[in-house]
Amino acid sequence: MSSRLKGNLIVGQSGGPTAVINQSLTGVVVEATRHTEIQNVYGALHGIQGVMKQEIVDLGAESAEEWERIAKTPCAALGSVRKKPTPDDCAQILKAFQEHNIRYFFYIGGNDSAETTQIVQKLAQEARYEMRVFHVPKTIDNDLKVTDHCPGYGSAARFVALAMMGDTLDNRSLPGIKIDVIMGRHAGFLTAASVLARQEEGDGPHLVYVPEIDFSLDRFVDDVADVHARLGRAVVAVSEGIHNAAGKTVLETQEKDSHGNVQLSGTGALGDFLAEAVRQKLGKKLRVRADTYGYLQRSFPGVVSEVDAREARMAGEAAVRYACGDPLSGSVALKRIENRGGYKSETFLTPLETVARETKSLPRTMIKGTNDIADDFLAYVRPLVGELPRMGHIRAKKIRTQHSGLNTQDSL
Amino acid sequence: MSSRLKGNLIVGQSGGPTAVINQSLTGVVVEATRHTEIQNVYGALHGIQGVMKQEIVDLGAESAEEWERIAKTPCAALGSVRKKPTPDDCAQILKAFQEHNIRYFFYIGGNDSAETTQIVQKLAQEARYEMRVFHVPKTIDNDLKVTDHCPGYGSAARFVALAMMGDTLDNRSLPGIKIDVIMGRHAGFLTAASVLARQEEGDGPHLVYVPEIDFSLDRFVDDVADVHARLGRAVVAVSEGIHNAAGKTVLETQEKDSHGNVQLSGTGALGDFLAEAVRQKLGKKLRVRADTYGYLQRSFPGVVSEVDAREARMAGEAAVRYACGDPLSGSVALKRIENRGGYKSETFLTPLETVARETKSLPRTMIKGTNDIADDFLAYVRPLVGELPRMGHIRAKKIRTQHSGLNTQDSL
Numbered sequence: 094m095s096s097r098l099k100g101n102l103i104v105g106q107s108g109g110p111t112a113v114i115n116q117s118l119t120g121v122v123v124e125a126t127r128h129t130e131i132q133n134v135y136g137a138l139h140g141i142q143g144v145m146k147q148e149i150v151d152l153g154a155e156s157a158e159e160w161e162r163i164a165k166t167p168c169a170a171l172g173s174v175r176k177k178p179t180p181d182d183c184a185q186i187l188k189a190f191q192e193h194n195i196r197y198f199f200y201i202g203g204n205d206s207a208e209t210t211q212i213v214q215k216l217a218q219e220a221r222y223e224m225r226v227f228h229v230p231k232t233i234d235n236d237l238k239v240t241d242h243c244p245g246y247g248s249a250a251r252f253v254a255l256a257m258m259g260d261t262l263d264n265r266s267l268p269g270i271k272i273d274v275i276m277g278r279h280a281g282f283l284t285a286a287s288v289l290a291r292q293e294e295g296d297g298p299h300l301v302y303v304p305e306i307d308f309s310l311d312r313f314v315d316d317v318a319d320v321h322a323r324l325g326r327a328v329v330a331v332s333e334g335i336h337n338a339a340g341k342t343v344l345e346t347q348e349k350d351s352h353g354n355v356q357l358s359g360t361g362a363l364g365d366f367l368a369e370a371v372r373q374k375l376g377k378k379l380r381v382r383a384d385t386y387g388y389l390q391r392s393f394p395g396v397v398s399e400v401d402a403r404e405a406r407m408a409g410e411a412a413v414r415y416a417c418g419d420p421l422s423g424s425v426a427l428k429r430i431e432n433r434g435g436y437k438s439e440t441f442l443t444p445l446e447t448v449a450r451e452t453k454s455l456p457r458t459m460i461k462g463t464n465d466i467a468d469d470f471l472a473y474v475r476p477l478v479g480e481l482p483r484m485g486h487i488r489a490k491k492i493r494t495q496h497s498g499l500n501t502q503d504s505l
Numbered sequence: 506m507s508s509r510l511k512g513n514l515i516v517g518q519s520g521g522p523t524a525v526i527n528q529s530l531t532g533v534v535v536e537a538t539r540h541t542e543i544q545n546v547y548g549a550l551h552g553i554q555g556v557m558k559q560e561i562v563d564l565g566a567e568s569a570e571e572w573e574r575i576a577k578t579p580c581a582a583l584g585s586v587r588k589k590p591t592p593d594d595c596a597q598i599l600k601a602f603q604e605h606n607i608r609y610f611f612y613i614g615g616n617d618s619a620e621t622t623q624i625v626q627k628l629a630q631e632a633r634y635e636m637r638v639f640h641v642p643k644t645i646d647n648d649l650k651v652t653d654h655c656p657g658y659g660s661a662a663r664f665v666a667l668a669m670m671g672d673t674l675d676n677r678s679l680p681g682i683k684i685d686v687i688m689g690r691h692a693g694f695l696t697a698a699s700v701l702a703r704q705e706e707g708d709g710p711h712l713v714y715v716p717e718i719d720f721s722l723d724r725f726v727d728d729v730a731d732v733h734a735r736l737g738r739a740v741v742a743v744s745e746g747i748h749n750a751a752g753k754t755v756l757e758t759q760e761k762d763s764h765g766n767v768q769l770s771g772t773g774a775l776g777d778f779l780a781e782a783v784r785q786k787l788g789k790k791l792r793v794r795a796d797t798y799g800y801l802q803r804s805f806p807g808v809v810s811e812v813d814a815r816e817a818r819m820a821g822e823a824a825v826r827y828a829c830g831d832p833l834s835g836s837v838a839l840k841r842i843e844n845r846g847g848y849k850s851e852t853f854l855t856p857l858e859t860v861a862r863e864t865k866s867l868p869r870t871m872i873k874g875t876n877d878i879a880d881d882f883l884a885y886v887r888p889l890v891g892e893l894p895r896m897g898h899i900r901a902k903k904i905r906t907q908h909s910g911l912n913t914q915d916s917l
Contacts, residue, residue: 106678109679110674110675110678110679115897135904136899136901138903147906148903149903149904149906150899150901150902150903150904151901151902151904152899152901154900154901154902155899155900155901159897159898159900160897161897162895162896162897163897163898163899164897165894165897166674166896166897166898167671167674167675168671168674168675168677168678169678169679170897170898170899171899172677172678173678173679174679175679189906192906192907193904193906255805255806255807256801256805258806259579259580259800259801259804259805259806260800260801260804262522262578262579262580262804262806263522263579263580263800263803263804265580265581265584266518266522266580266581266584266585267521267522267581267585267586267587271771271800358794359683359780359793359794359795359796360773360776360777360780360794360795361772361773361774361776361777361795361797362773362777364772364773365772365773365774365777368771368772381771382770382771382772382800383771383772383773384771384797384799384800384801385773385796385797385799386799386801387796387797387798388671388672388675388683388794388796389668389671389672389796389798389801391675392671392672392674392675393667393668393671394667394670394671394674394894394896395667395808395894396807396808482577482806482807483574484574484578484806485527485571485572485573485574485575485576485577485578485582486571486575486578486582487548487562487564487567487575487582487583488566488567488571489548489562489563489564489566489567490562490563490566491550491560491561491562492547492561492562492563492605494559494561494601494604494605495604
């Protein structure tokens with residue numbers, strides 16, 4: 094096969110959006126203009142569905158200035174989709190490729206998208222239609238295998254860290270029990286990032302529940318009661334994906350689910366359920382509140398990790414460079430070559446089948462007991478999130494008063 | 506009475522936190538150092554409760570550098586409280602003032618806090634204890650009377666605008682029905698700010714429900730069905746305070762409330778209920794999601810309107826200057842003296858009783874029909890929120906294909 098395959102390129106975005114998924118898209122488009130074997134640069138609207146339905150736009154028409162603006166805009170600029178192609182779909186996809194002489198296919202997404210990429214690659218191979226097929230990683234869940242971490246995760250983790258910084262201050266202001274439900278599906282990486290909010294003695298989260306540890310509602314309520322007894326308040330980070338030893342989610346274990354259907358995101362049901370469980374144990378008069386951080390974690394504009402934005406761009410660019418070199422297919426992965434202060438990373442290529450379908454969990458070495466995160470995780474996550482603002486605190490001592498015979502001189 | 510009243514100052518924070526409530530606190534503390542009649546500057550921990558229990562700190566002990574950091578930190582640095590003093594409490598409060606020669610009292614809060622300030626002022630007056638008593642406005646709800654707008658609102662409105670900008674992009678990426686529940690209690694100002702997210706044709710929110718318009722569940726579901734039929738998706742902004750003509754909240758009108766107790770914030774119940782109502786009308790297969798923006802609206806660090814931060818500081822400083830002048834008491838209010846490009850505001854003083862207890866609603870001139878916001882509101886809100894980032898969009902036309910005989914050449 095020629096290493097200089099002439100033809101058109103198509104790129105699509107798939108799965109849940111991230112704050113930097115358009116950095117990867119911009120990386121693919123901008124890098125493609127540097128390779129003469131790539132002729133037109135097309136975008137598939139709503140991923141593989143846009144290929145099937147031939148809803149295809151000419152990305153060469155946008156200005157360089159607009160691309161830089163698109164790169165900084167959260168969510169999939171081409172539209173996204175959650176779809177695994179059926180055999181019928183595959184016939185349509187191949188037809189579109191042939192009709193438009195598409196020889197380069199790039200799919201930006203998570204593990205399901207990697208599987209779709211793999212299906213497309215096999216499809217072309219079986220039809221003896223020569224093309225290059227690459228997966229560009231993206232997920233706020235950080236659950237892709239092989240890669241050190243995923244573009245999209247650092248920015249979502251930054252949002253979670255900031256949200257928790259605000260929330261633990263809110264809880265200091267008006268004490269009570271606060272439960273925050275955090276995304277991440279069946280991996281605890283995003284929920285774990287909440288511990289970055291701990292700057293001062295007493296800062297939350299005081300308890301962290303990740304899906305890697307089997308969840309027990311009784312133990313949860315006891316844990317909250319313990320923290321409340323100690324601090325008079327508690328801030329709790331809970332992953333949306335928590336489940337019991339049998340793999341059942343918390344709501345599934347209830348005889349009567351008040352909401353009828355179980356869904357991980359886009360509902361406040363889990364948080365509300367846990368808040369009610371705490372109220373039942375600690376009394377109705379206690380101030381118990383739940384927030385579900387929701388889609389803001391993946392779509393909020395302007396809260397972006399610089400490292401994440403840079404790596405997302407780099408992954409898109411690298412995919413095109415790999416495609417214009419020897420490899421015929423693969424998934425772009427990140428390797429950490431220096432950590433901490435002088436953090437550096439580089440890309441490498443891994444076979445599609447090593448990333449497709451299966452996911453990665455938060456390693457046990459990064460988890461502490463049943464309700465906390467270990468320091469190993471902090472060393473891993475800090476460079477990905479970037480520096481966080483330092484919160485101000487009043488540390489002045491209490492003044493001596495006649496009233497307080499036993500003056501404790503505690504700070505706030 | 507002397508206009509040079511010598512003595513100590515105490516400041517407290519009350520009610521729900523905001524992103525800039527510590528700007529006002531810093532304004533009070535820094536300005537106080539400029540007035541020689543003010544001796545020690547004290548802070549009451551958790552507002553009036555800290556006065557009663559004599560949990561008082563010496564704010565003069567913090568460095569100027571730390572004050573600037575505190576100013577930029579969200580939530581009440583002194584701790585907050587929701588408490589209306591009883592006659593017994595009043596006796597304790599007076600005792601604390603006398604014991605510590607406190608002659609200046611500043612209370613940063615909303616309409617309930619203004620009422621507390623008024624109670625404290627009457628208490629001192631009746632006891633013939635000479636002191637100056639001032640309320641410094643703060644609320645994300647923007648519902649205080651007299652003032653043009655409230656410190657804290659601009660930053661919360663900025664958060665809501667950005668959150669909605671992200672959410673409408675998310676909804677373009679993965680179409681469906683998205684319902685966002687926004688704070689603001691019984692006033693629609695904060696929910697209305699969601700319309701700042703409209704930058705491009707098709708941007709949401711497509712429907713906006715504020716508490717000033719009686720809510721009808723049937724009309725709501727029909728509205729959503731209409732937008733869905735037109736766009737294939739819908740983003741809906743709903744105020745947490747919506748209620749029917751009889752004043753009952755949506756959850757109160759249901760025979761069976763699945764959550765047992767009705768509470769406006771810190772629960773996802775309203776959003777989940779509305780999502781379920783839409784599903785029942787439009788079919789279970791439709792992707793319907795709800796997010797409740799929650800406490801992030803008032804506590805998220807780093808999302809601050811510059812105008813809001815400046816005005817919050819200004820309100821704190823002005824309160825001290827008024828107190829060191831002729832007036833004995835009052836609430837600081839803001840007047841808009843220039844709008845748009847050259848936006849300018851100044852403070853003025855209004856009697857405590859004009860701000861205490863009652864609240865203000867979103868004016869009818871700022872509401873459009875039963876489910877939208879009028880342009881009058883945009884002119885009002887834009888300078889308070891500040892410039893918002895411009896989102897990038899792919900505007901390229903679809904390419905011509907054999908497949909699409911009737912090629913529409915639509916843009917995304």
